[in-house]
Amino acid sequence: MILRKFQSIASSSFVALLFSLSLHPLFSQAAVLDCKALFSVTSDSDSSSSKTWFSKISFSGVENILINEKVVKAENLKVAMTQNGKRPSGTTVGMLRLTFADGTMAIWKPGTWSPMGEVTAYKAARLVGSRLVPPTVLRTFDAEAIDHAKIDSELAGQLIGKTGSIQFFVETPIDLLNMNKEQRQTLWAQVPENQKNDRNLFNFVFGQWDLHWGNLLVDESKSIVSIDNSAIRNRQMVRYGELPYLRKFSFYRLTKNSVDSITRAAFPFDHPIILKNPSKADFTSLVKNFVEPLEIERFWHWRKDSADNTMNIIFWDNAIWIQAIGYSNYGPIRAGTVYSDKTLDYYRALTPEKLREVFPNKDFSDDYVREILDRRNQIISAIDDAAQSP
Numbered sequence: 001m002i003l004r005k006f007q008s009i010a011s012s013s014f015v016a017l018l019f020s021l022s023l024h025p026l027f028s029q030a031a032v033l034d035c036k037a038l039f040s041v042t043s044d045s046d047s048s049s050s051k052t053w054f055s056k057i058s059f060s061g062v063e064n065i066l067i068n069e070k071v072v073k074a075e076n077l078k079v080a081m082t083q084n085g086k087r088p089s090g091t092t093v094g095m096l097r098l099t100f101a102d103g104t105m106a107i108w109k110p111g112t113w114s115p116m117g118e119v120t121a122y123k124a125a126r127l128v129g130s131r132l133v134p135p136t137v138l139r140t141f142d143a144e145a146i147d148h149a150k151i152d153s154e155l156a157g158q159l160i161g162k163t164g165s166i167q168f169f170v171e172t173p174i175d176l177l178n179m180n181k182e183q184r185q186t187l188w189a190q191v192p193e194n195q196k197n198d199r200n201l202f203n204f205v206f207g208q209w210d211l212h213w214g215n216l217l218v219d220e221s222k223s224i225v226s227i228d229n230s231a232i233r234n235r236q237m238v239r240y241g242e243l244p245y246l247r248k249f250s251f252y253r254l255t256k257n258s259v260d261s262i263t264r265a266a267f268p269f270d271h272p273i274i275l276k277n278p279s280k281a282d283f284t285s286l287v288k289n290f291v292e293p294l295e296i297e298r299f300w301h302w303r304k305d306s307a308d309n310t311m312n313i314i315f316w317d318n319a320i321w322i323q324a325i326g327y328s329n330y331g332p333i334r335a336g337t338v339y340s341d342k343t344l345d346y347y348r349a350l351t352p353e354k355l356r357e358v359f360p361n362k363d364f365s366d367d368y369v370r371e372i373l374d375r376r377n378q379i380i381s382a383i384d385d386a387a388q389s390p
């Protein structure tokens with residue numbers, strides 16, 4: 001019922017324009033690879049004496065430092081990045097760069113919602129044998145965990161008694177945000193295909209949709225580092241080959257439209273309201289009966305950097321689901337054609353029980369876990385189909 005209501009609003013207030021997604025060339029490459037390289041499953045016994053990224057750090061060793069060591073230095077992240085000649089990015093308030101007693105550096109993200117997403121994404125990556133996401137832990141600091149002689153009281157106050165995520169800080173001379181499009185493409189072409197494929201697999205299955213150049217690092221050896229993965233927490237509906245619909249707003253006033261079974265089969269993918277680069281006023285008039293003004297403000301603030309706000313919107317199950325077409329630099333996530341058997345075996349072996357070890361009940365619903373497996377099935381079918389086609 002509610003859907004019909006909004007379709008009529010859509011046809012009167014907004015013109016539904018057809019558009020076609022141009023697939024990003026980076027994600028349409030098919031390549032045959034030797035997947036025994038960097039992204040194949042790793043032992044944890046690598047030396048941790050050198051604090052460089054990827055195969056050179058011991059993940060469990062770093063986790064241990066992040067969770068137990070004393071902080072000897074804390075810097076405002078943006079200040080630290082600017083001092084290092086990097087373009088600062090990110091909107092999370094209160095991020096710090098921490099240095100631990102042994103010299104290990106890390107990013108502190110305060111709070112629980114996003115930090116829980118960061119930690120879970122790290123654990124999910126480990127579950128599928130990937131070193132894509134730097135070691136990340138959840139920590140609540142007590143006063144003894146801070147070296148008070150070295151850290152000023154204001155910064156110490158941002159840590160003591162607070163909970164947040166701590167993620168290993170990957171140092172790299174490469175600043176993707178300071179590059180133009182051509183420079184980035186040249187660099188991206190040097191990143192091993194198996195890493196790109198593994199990243200796509202991870203992003204699709206675990207729902208990392210927030211893909212922009214500020215959420216990705218490339219280190220000096222041209223290895224990918226996936227950062228800022230808290231977007232995996234958003235519920236989403238996606239058909240392989242398309243961009244996901246994100247559940248952006250739950251209605252503050254429940255309607256009678258609740259559906260019994262939140263499954264992809266029931267989701268009305270083919271009946272969106274299409275907003276072609278809407279103004280804030282256009283968007284507001286569509287959603288204002290269901291979304292608090294403050295939520296609309298927050299959403300629009302978040303979107304303000306998008307050159308194109310074009311979106312498809314679906315009202316479903318007491319919520320507004322948005323496919324943010326204009327936001328994506330990438331286009332839909334696509335699998336490559338060849339993976340190591342080992343990588344795919346990890347994905348094939350995922351079960352609700354295994355996922356539950358990483359995605360705890362208190363933070364992730366049964367629907368959420370089922371949707372991970374549904375996405376796994378979709379992308380594995382696409383990979384298998386590609387492998388069988390002549």
Ligand SMILES: Nc1ncnc2c1ncn2[C@@H]1O[C@H](COP(=O)(O)OP(=O)(O)O)[C@@H](O)[C@H]1O
Pocket residue numbers: 077089090091092093107134167168169170171214215216217227228229
């Ligand atoms: N693990 C990390 N190693 C190095 N730099 C990082 C790491 N995590 C974040 N950063 C830097 O901090 C910036 C902001 O972090 P991010 O997690 O994206 O914050 P936000 O959630 O506010 O977008 C990133 O764009 C990157 O430059």
Ligand SMILES: [Mg+2]
Pocket residue numbers: 089090091214215228
């Ligand atoms: Mg970010």
